[in-house]
Amino acid sequence: MTNLHIANRSFESRLFLGTGKFGNLAEMGSAITASASQLVTVALKRVQQDTAHDELIAALDTTKIDLLPNTSGARTAEEAVLAAQLAREALETNWIKLEIHPDPRYLLPDPIETLRATESLAKLGFVVMPYIHADPVLCKRLENAGTAVVMPLGAPIGSNKGLRTLDFLEIIIEQSHVPVVVDAGIGAPSDAAKAMEIGADAVLVNTAIAVSKTPVLMAEAFKEAVIAGRKAYEAGLGTVSSQAVSSSPLTSFLFD
Amino acid sequence: MTTFKPLLDQYSWDQVKKKIYSTRDQEVQYVLGKTKLDLTDFMMLLSPAATAYLEQMASRAQEITQRRFGKTIQLYAPLYLSNECQNICTYCGFSMDNKIKRKTLNNTELLLEAMALKSMGVEHVLLVSGEANKTVEINYFLNAISLLKPHFSQISIEVQPLEQNEYELLQQAGVHAILVYQETYHREVYKQYHPKGKKSNFDYRLDTPDRIGQAGIHKIGLGVLLGLEDWRIDSFFTAAHIAYLQRQYWQTRYSISFPRLRPAEGSVAPNFNLSDKHLLQLICAYRLWNDNLEISISTRENEAFRDHIIPIGVTTMSAASKTNPGGYVVDPQALEQFEVSDERSMETIKKQIQQMGYDPVMKDWESSYSGFIY
Numbered sequence: 001m002t003n004l005h006i007a008n009r010s011f012e013s014r015l016f017l018g019t020g021k022f023g024n025l026a027e028m029g030s031a032i033t034a035s036a037s038q039l040v041t042v043a044l045k046r047v048q049q050d051t052a053h054d055e056l057i058a059a060l061d062t063t064k065i066d067l068l069p070n071t072s073g074a075r076t077a078e079e080a081v082l083a084a085q086l087a088r089e090a091l092e093t094n095w096i097k098l099e100i101h102p103d104p105r106y107l108l109p110d111p112i113e114t115l116r117a118t119e120s121l122a123k124l125g126f127v128v129m130p131y132i133h134a135d136p137v138l139c140k141r142l143e144n145a146g147t148a149v150v151m152p153l154g155a156p157i158g159s160n161k162g163l164r165t166l167d168f169l170e171i172i173i174e175q176s177h178v179p180v181v182v183d184a185g186i187g188a189p190s191d192a193a194k195a196m197e198i199g200a201d202a203v204l205v206n207t208a209i210a211v212s213k214t215p216v217l218m219a220e221a222f223k224e225a226v227i228a229g230r231k232a233y234e235a236g237l238g239t240v241s242s243q244a245v246s247s248s249p250l251t252s253f254l255f256d
Numbered sequence: 257m258t259t260f261k262p263l264l265d266q267y268s269w270d271q272v273k274k275k276i277y278s279t280r281d282q283e284v285q286y287v288l289g290k291t292k293l294d295l296t297d298f299m300m301l302l303s304p305a306a307t308a309y310l311e312q313m314a315s316r317a318q319e320i321t322q323r324r325f326g327k328t329i330q331l332y333a334p335l336y337l338s339n340e341c342q343n344i345c346t347y348c349g350f351s352m353d354n355k356i357k358r359k360t361l362n363n364t365e366l367l368l369e370a371m372a373l374k375s376m377g378v379e380h381v382l383l384v385s386g387e388a389n390k391t392v393e394i395n396y397f398l399n400a401i402s403l404l405k406p407h408f409s410q411i412s413i414e415v416q417p418l419e420q421n422e423y424e425l426l427q428q429a430g431v432h433a434i435l436v437y438q439e440t441y442h443r444e445v446y447k448q449y450h451p452k453g454k455k456s457n458f459d460y461r462l463d464t465p466d467r468i469g470q471a472g473i474h475k476i477g478l479g480v481l482l483g484l485e486d487w488r489i490d491s492f493f494t495a496a497h498i499a500y501l502q503r504q505y506w507q508t509r510y511s512i513s514f515p516r517l518r519p520a521e522g523s524v525a526p527n528f529n530l531s532d533k534h535l536l537q538l539i540c541a542y543r544l545w546n547d548n549l550e551i552s553i554s555t556r557e558n559e560a561f562r563d564h565i566i567p568i569g570v571t572t573m574s575a576a577s578k579t580n581p582g583g584y585v586v587d588p589q590a591l592e593q594f595e596v597s598d599e600r601s602m603e604t605i606k607k608q609i610q611q612m613g614y615d616p617v618m619k620d621w622e623s624s625y626s627g628f629i630y
Contacts, residue, residue, distance in 0.1 A: 020326055020328075021322075021325070021326020021327060021328060022326065022327065022328075022615060023326075023327030023328075023613045023614055023615055024327075024610060024613070024614075024615050025615065043620075044622050045409075045619070045620055045621050045622040045625070046617070046619060046620055047619075048619060073621065073622060073625050074625060075507060075625075079624075079625050082624055083622060083624065083625070086622070086624060102507045103506055103507065104507070104508070104509040104548065105502065105506070105548045106548075158323055158324055159323075160323060207323060207326070210326055210327070211322045211323055211326060211327065
C-alpha cells in the first residue's frame with residue numbers, strides 16, 4: 001500500500017480521526033492508538049490557550065500523531081483566518097482544517113467563505129484542508145487558490161448516513177490534482193472502505209467511532225476497512241456487470 | 257421585522273390543549289416510527305398518551321443526542337450582577353414588592369466573583385440580572401462584559417429584554433448567547449403573574465428573540481417558567497416559537513431550558529405541578545423533535561434527577577450556582593432569586609458526569625469568535 005503525501009508529510013495511515021464526542025479522554029486516546037491514525041483534528045474552541053495545561057492535548061501521543069487544528073465555530077472567512085492564526089500559535093502547526101459552517105443545524109460548509117479563507121490562508125503559508133460540499137467545481141477553485149487537499153462531505157456531519165454524495169465524490173476524485181479526503185457522514189467501516197475503493201486518498205471519521213459502544217474496537221474496524229478499501233483500489237477493482245458474459249450473440253457471426 | 261405574534265395568534269390555546277389531550281396511543285406509536293418529526297408530532301409526544309412510551313422515547317433521545325453532541329456535557333455557572341428590579345413578578349424572589357436588600361455588583365465585586373468562578377474552572381459564564389432599566393442597563397452590561405471578556409471563553413446573558421441596537425452592541429462586545437424566557441405563552445395568565453413593570457408588556461417580550469436574531473447573536477435561549485400554566489400547552493408554543501425562529505434566523509443556535517417554579521422569598525405556589533416523569537417526557541419530546549437543540553438543566557433540579565438525565569438528551573448543565581449577586585465570595589448571605597436544589601461543587605459534578613461515561617466540557621468556545629468586528 002502506498003503512502004499518502006500531503007505538503008511535506010507522508011502518512012502510512014489513510015484514516016484521520018476527530019477528537020470530539022468521546023465520553024472520556026482516555027477512551028479517545030486508546031481509540032486513536034487502535035486506529036493507527038497519524039493525523040487527528042482538534043477544535044481550537046475546545047483547547048485552552050495555555051496548551052501546556054490542556055487535558056485534551058495531554059491525552060494525545062503527539063510523538064506518533066500530528067495535530068490538525070480546526071476552525072469549527074467560525075462563521076466567516078475572517079473568523080476562520082483568525083482562528084487559524086491562533087491555532088498556529090497555540091499548537092505550533094501551520095496545518096489547518098478549515099471548517100466554516102454558519103448553519104448550526106446541519107453544520108453545512110459555506111462554500112463562498114471557505115474559498116475566501118483558503119485564498120488568504122494559502123498566502124499566509126498554511127497547509128489548508130477545507131471541509132466542503134461534494135462540489136467538483138468548488139474543488140477546482142480551491143486547487144487554484146492553493147489548497148493542500150479537498151475534504152468533501154459524504155453526508156452531513158455526525159449523521160452516519162454514509163456516502164450520499166457518491167456520484168459527486170467520483171467526479172471530484174477523477175478530476176483532482178490534490179488529495180481527496182472524504183470527511184463527514186461516514187457511519188460504518190463499509191462506508192470508509194467504499195470511499196477508499198473509489199479512489200479517495202483518505203477518510204476522516206469521528207462520530208461513528210466516538211459514539212460507538214466500544215470505540216476502541218470500532219477504531220480497529222475502521223483501520224482495517226480503510227486498508228482493505230485502499231488495497232482494493234490499488235489492486236484495481238473488477239468492473240460490475242448485471243449479467244454473466246458468456247457468449248457474443250451480436251458478433252459471433254464473424255467467427256462462425 | 258417579522259415577528260412570531262401573527263403565528264401565535266393563529267392558534268387557539270384551547271384547540272391545542274384539546275388536540276394534545278385527545279392524542280391516542282396509535283398516534284404516538286406512529287410518531288415514534290418516524291425519523292423526521294414536525295410540530296404536530298411534537299404535540300403528540302407531549303400528550304398524556306405518550307407518557308406510557310417514556311422508556312422508548314428516552315432511548316431514542318439518548319441515541320440522537322449522542323450522535324449530534326457526543327458523550328459530552330457542557331458546564332457553565334451563572335454570575336448574578338444585580339437583584340434590583342422594577343417588575344412585580346409574583347413568583348420571583350427579586351420582585352419589586354419584596355422587601356429585600358438590593359445589590360448591584362461594582363467593578364471590584366464583579367472581578368472578585370469572576371475570579372471565584374475561574375478558580376472552579378468555569379470558562380462559560382452566564383450573567384444574570386433583574387430589570388432595573390435606570391441603573392442596570394446597556395452601559396452597565398457593556399462595562400461588565402469588557403471586564404469579564406479576558407477571563408472567560410464564552411459569555412452569555414440573561415437580563416431584561418433590550419432593543420435591537422443594544423443587542424448589536426452586546427454582540428460586538430463579545431456576548432455569545434442571550435437567554436430570554438417568555439414565562440408563559442398564555443396572554444391572560446401572563447398578565448396575572450406580571451401585573452406591574454415593563455415586563456407586563458407581553459408582546460414586547462414575545463418580540464425579543466426577533467430583535468436578538470436580527471442583531472446576529474450566536475445563540476438564543478428560550479423557555480417557559482414551568483408551573484405558571486399547563487406545561488404541555490406552553491411547551492408546544494415554545495417549540496412553535498423555536499421553529500419559527502430557526503427558519504427566520506438560520507445562522508443562530510437555539511437552546512431550551514426548563515425552569516420549574518422553585519420556592520422563593522414571597523413567591524406564590526405553582527398552579528401546575530410538573531413531575532419528574534413529565535419533565536423527562538418533555539426533554540425527550542424536544543430531543544426527538546429537534547436533534548440540534550441545546551438542552552440545558554440548571555441547579556434548580558435536584559441531584560438525583562440531574563444525574564439520571566445526563567445520558568438522556570441534556571447537553572448543558574449549570575453547576576455550583578449561586579443565584580444572588582455576590583453569592584460566590586462578595587456577599588454569600590444575600591437573598592437568592594430561587595433556592596438552588598443541587599448544591600454540589602463543580603468538582604463533584606464533574607466527577608459524577610465522568611462516572612456516567614460522559615466528558616464534562618468546560619471550554620467549547622473561542623472568545624475570538626465572539627464580537628468579531630469586520
